[in-house]
Amino acid sequence: MSVFTPLARPELETFLAPYGLGRLIDFQGIAAGSENTNFFISLEQGEFVLTLVERGPVAEMPFFIELLDVLHDADLPVPYALRTTDGVALRELKGKPALLQPRLAGKHIKDANAQHCAQVGDLLGHLHLATQGEKVLERKTDRGLDWMLSEGAQLISHLDDAQQRLLQDALSEIEAHKAQILALPRANVHADLFRDNAMFEGTHLTGLIDFYNACSGPMLYDVAIALNDWCSDADGVIDGQRARALLGAYAGLRPFTAKEAELWPTMLRVACVRFWLSRLIAAESFAGQDVLIHDPAEFEHRLVQRQHVTVQLPFAL
Ligand SMILES: Nc1ncnc2c1ncn2[C@@H]1O[C@H](COP(=O)(O)OP(=O)(O)O)[C@@H](O)[C@H]1O
């Protein structure tokens, strides 16, 4: 489980009092998640989630709070930091940055179908429309192309021969296309829109959570990250029906450009490298600990399958 910082009822009651949301009825640590400590909190006035930020870009909490405010104001189903009666959003508990957010309805789904994927494409399109161009809130990702190149170069000797060839080819491709990728149309990107960061009621998308990888960057990168998770089968092969549903819904809101269509296969591979590397690093650094570790091989297989991309971007000449 991933409750890194346990909390006792009295300290929680003291922390929650300034929100003016009534007495604490119940609270429960959330086992899912791998970065932060989260609790479901029942107060007299509703259901909430308390997050203690454990690692990652702690100093950049004001960016995440501002971005979620923008998206909430755009009526997107995202959490946002509730304010105390004195107007404070970012607080501290047990020495960690702490946020109280509304609890969103719905649950994660494991087996996505084309309807789920269309909803994901639609939400991603709205997220990008709300933040693209001059509206973008700048934040450089800490897991961008330079990070991939330097971490990849360090990790490559830990891999077997076939894996080394696969990774080396992908790193060379990143190096060769870096400038073109960074010149693609930009917005704020979630950068981690996996099934375990979205919630559904039936086929209705009710929540997008976990914005701690959000940054400013190429919108196509976000589409590739989402498609790699939502539209892959167990062997990493892209499911054409789900992929067309996601891409079609997205393109209905924001048509892809010619340059995006050209870089699409490359971007799918870049998005595989990003999570193959972060999972390899997590598997090494958290080995033997009680922390949720995702299987790095899943992205190795997806990267193998992305060597020949048959699902093109819907792009009108
Ligand atoms: N605002 C929210 N509403 C409902 N559930 C939430 C909310 N925030 C987090 N959760 C639940 O907590 C789990 C872990 O949250 P997440 O942000 O993914 O953690 P981590 O940053 O540690 O990966 C999610 O899978 C979800 O079930």
Ligand SMILES: N[C@@H](CCOP(=O)(O)O)C(=O)O
């Ligand atoms: N969704 C990711 C985990 C989040 O990435 P991280 O780099 O912030 O750990 C995955 O499934 O690997």
